[in-house]
Structures are given as structure tokens and as C-alpha cells.
Amino acid sequence: MSRPPLQFLQAFVSAARLGNLSRAAASMNVTVSALSHQMRQLEERLGYPLLTRHARGVAPTIEGRRLLEQIGPHLDAINDAFRPFQARRDCVLTVSAVPTMASAWLVPRLGRFVAEYPQIEINLQSSQLLVDFERQLQFDAALRVGDGNWSGLVSEPLIDEWLVPMASPALVERMGGIGALPLTEWPLLGDPDGEWDRWFALTGTKPPRRYIAILDDSESHHRAALDGVGVALGRVTRAHLLLQSGQLLLLSDQRLKTPWSHWLVYPERSKAHKGFLAFRQWLHAEADTHRRDMQGQ
Template identity: 30%
Template sequence: MKLPPLKALPVFEAAARLNSFSAAAEELSITQSAVSHQIKQLETYLGERLFWRSGRKVALTDEGRQYLDAIGSALLQIERASEQLLGHEESRLRLSVFSSFAVRWLAPRLPDLRRLHPQIDLALEMSSENPVLSDRVADCFITIHRDSRAYSYDLLYEERLFPVCSQDYWQRIRRELGRDTEPERRDEQPIEPEQMARFPLLSTHSIYDRQGGDWEAWFEEAGMKLPASSRLLHSSHMLLSLEAARFHQGIALTNDYMLSTRKDSADFVRLPAHSVVTGDKFYFAWKTSRRRERGIQTLRRWLVDEAIRGGLRSGSAGSRHQEL
């Protein structure tokens, strides 16, 4: 077996992750010259330049980036395997997750995760966009794309949008629709799309990557176009639209996980109207080569169980608790 200089590999990983030889030296408790020496030794062995150097700044070359992606996972596996044999049960994991999913669904559940699995030390990396699947970004991900063949995926949720507003705004809607003369009922008469268009519609740009795309899809589901007379109030993110709805500014389209656990869910009313499936499916993703890591699989099973228990997915969706 022909291996590169093994002492140089953790030095290379630290320098690449921190984009600094001096920061890598501090983390590894060695001198900066020792870092430079190890990197030079590795570059000589590989016959490729791994870093571009400009004064105190360093940046990975394309070859360096490819090499980091290839060896980063292997180094993590060696660390995890050693910790298990040494009896160190703690699993340090970085989970990259959409900010709305993290704030509205995951964060309220984290105390239960810590209680059930105190050995997992979970750090959240919040993202406003779909994350790049790479060990450099995180150890595991919640993503809507399954475009990397190096990763495995477990379904958590298939998104659907439905209209909501505040309790006070719901009473206003009932008054304007002439329903306030009758007692409110659980089987309230559905609101027709033409009636919905009479009120301000809070739109989230990020769902369909265009202004008004969410409400266009909602009206299209009913077989009609978004009326030209509709008053759209635009936000970049669903969290912002939901906050606007909380403060009685109109009707927002939201999804199940946004209202699944927070105590303030009682502030909102789900209007008696149809929903629309966006086509986005949320998956827990992990690198297939790391499928034996106990921490990743424990987190995966817990997330799937929580998604089933909270009604985001059915127990039969996907492959539940498969042995890996």
C-alpha cells in the first residue's frame, strides 16, 4: 500500500478548512513553519500545487479542493472509529439546514434530542439556500435536492402550501364576507379563490424564485389565474411572510413544518381553503461512505421518527430505519 506522508494530511485539512497556515498551526499546536513544511512535503509527493499563496493568505487550488473532498471524509472516519474503540461516545456533528426549518421545526425539538441522545453534540449551520453537499460544509444535511450520487437520502417532508392569517384578521375576513352573523364552526364553509383575492396576499419570493409565484401556483391549483387586481405584499422568506401575517397584514401561504410545534401556532388560523403541493421534498442527506458512523445514523433515525410523529411524513414513506 503506497500512502502519502500521513502526518501531512491533518495539517493539510486544517489549513484548507481555516484558509490560513497560521490558524492551522495554532489549532494543531505546532509552528507555522512546520505547517509550511508539511504542506510542501505533501505537494512534492503529489506533484501538484494544493494552495495559492498570497502574503499571509492562502486559498485552495482546484487540485487542492478535489484532494480535500477526497480525504476529508476518510480522516473523519478514522477519527470516529478511534473514538469508538477508545470508548468516547460523543459524536460531534454539523447539520446544514434551511433557516426556516431550523427555527420553526428543529429548534423546538432539540431538547428532546439532547435528552434522548446526550452523546450527540450537534452544531447547526443555517442556510437560506439549498446547501452544497460537501464535508467542508457539514457532516449531514437537510436538502431538497438529490443530485449527488455520493450521498444517501431519507425523506422527511413533501411540501404543501396553505393559506393562514392571524386570529384578528380571520375575524375581519368573516365580517367582510358576511359570516360574522353566524357562529364560527370547525367545518367552516370554504373560502373561494375569488373571495381570497379581495384581501392582501403575503407572498414569499424564495419558494418559486419569482415574485408572486406561490400565489400564482395556489390559484392555478383552483383552475384560475392570479387576479390582476390582487394586492401582493412581497417578502424574500417565508419567516417574514408569516411574521407579517401574525401582525394582521394579510393572508400568507405557509407549510406544515412552519406551524407544527411552536406555541405561537395558536396565533394563526388555517383558512378553510385548498392547499397546493410545491414539488419540493425535504431529505436528510449523509455521505454514503460514512454510513457506518453511529452519530449520523442516530441523528437520521431520530429525525425520521420526529417527522413521522409530527405528521410531516407517513411511516411508510421511503425506507424507514433501514440497516446500513
């Protein structure tokens, strides 16, 4: 017996998994009649039925289940192998971003991008892991935090990051108001990176002997400050919405610039992607607006 055509096997796997010939045909962009014909041809080649028909659809026979277990994973592997090499579509854009930047800054603005470019489908994937653009060809760009030095990639600065002590209105009231007491007498949330040491060096004051808690990431700092636990040396960009809404208050007019910033990073190939070029232009405009807002805050 000669090997069955690949499309016959794809038709069977789709029908067996979906349990419905109409949905299977739609997933393969063929008619139900064409898919049924392929199934009959495959069953005739093998000499036994692969699907049983019932009122609500189809189900694999015993032989069908055995065949599905044997060939299903191999067809999945073929599809996965070819997916990165499929033609890029200018209307589909895939972007990676660290979770804190995605939720605190990018996502609240995405509505404006969607309204301006309704024809572009944007897939935003949040992860702390850096995208390998050479291997993960489905990604067009990433929002990263660092010094802008990523080998083999185009890096464009978006926003600087600044540190400022911030606290909840409830804590400010409890302490008698902003400026009522020296900052060292407030309950301070420490960090393992020594950022407070840099802050007190900037302001020319001595750091406290102890902090009420040591938190190892900016999200935890902002959350604890929001809950009134203590004062966070917060990231102004990441806490922008909390500051704008009055849920957090800045305790100083001074700002400490961090050694890292927020960047748009992408491979050279993305310059040929019309959807990415539209996103890039929009993103820089949003970053410009954000910087102007920060100057007035």
C-alpha cells in the same frame, strides 16, 4: 541553533495567549510542571526570556510578542489543516440545516433527541449555503430543501411541503371570519415565484388584480401574516408551530403540494458514524410523527 520541538512552541503560544500557565497546561492536556519545563527549555535555547510572571499570570516579553506574531498564525494554520483528518468520534455529530427549517422544525424537537441520547453532542450549524462534504469533513449530515437530487450523496425524504393560505386571528376577525368573503377580497401577500397563480388554478378561481405587498421569502410571509398585514400562502411545515399554537389560522381545507420537499442528506462515510445512525433513526421517527399531526390539522 537547532529548531525547537513543536510542542515547546505550542506551549509558548498557548501560555502567551491565555496569560495563565494553569489554563495553558489544561488546554494542552499536560501538567503545569511539564509546561513550565518546556518553557524553560525554549527560553534556554533562544537565550532570552519569553514570558514575565506576575500576580495574575504571565505576559509575553517584547521578544515574546515578536515570536508570537511570527509563529502563532503558522501553528493555527497547522491545526486547521489537521482538524478534518482527526479521528471521528461517535459521540460528536455535526449537522447543517437551512435557518428556517432549523428554527421552525428541528430545534423545537432537539430536546427529545438530547434526552434520548445524552451521550451525543450535536453541533447544529444554520446556513443557506450547501455543505461541501468532500471538503468540509467535519459535517456528518444536512437537512436540505429540494428534489432530492444531490450528486454523490445519500438523500432520504423526510417531509413534503404544502402551501395553504393562512392569516392571523386578528385579521380573520377583521374580515368577518373564515369564508365570509372570497379569498380574492382579502389582503393577499404576493410572492415572486407565482405560487398564488398555482393556488388559484387549483381552486378554479381568478387571481386578484394586485397584491398588497410582494415578499420574496417564506420567513417574511409568515412574519407579515403573523402581524396581521395580510394573508400568506404559507408553508405548512415551516409554520407548524404557529398553526399549532393558534397564532396563524388556515383559511382553506385544500393544500397545494410544492415541487420540493425536506430531505436528510449525507455522505456514505456517515454510515459508519454511530451518533449519526442514532440521529437518523430519531429524525425519521420525528418526521413520521409530524406527518401524522399534519393529517389531523
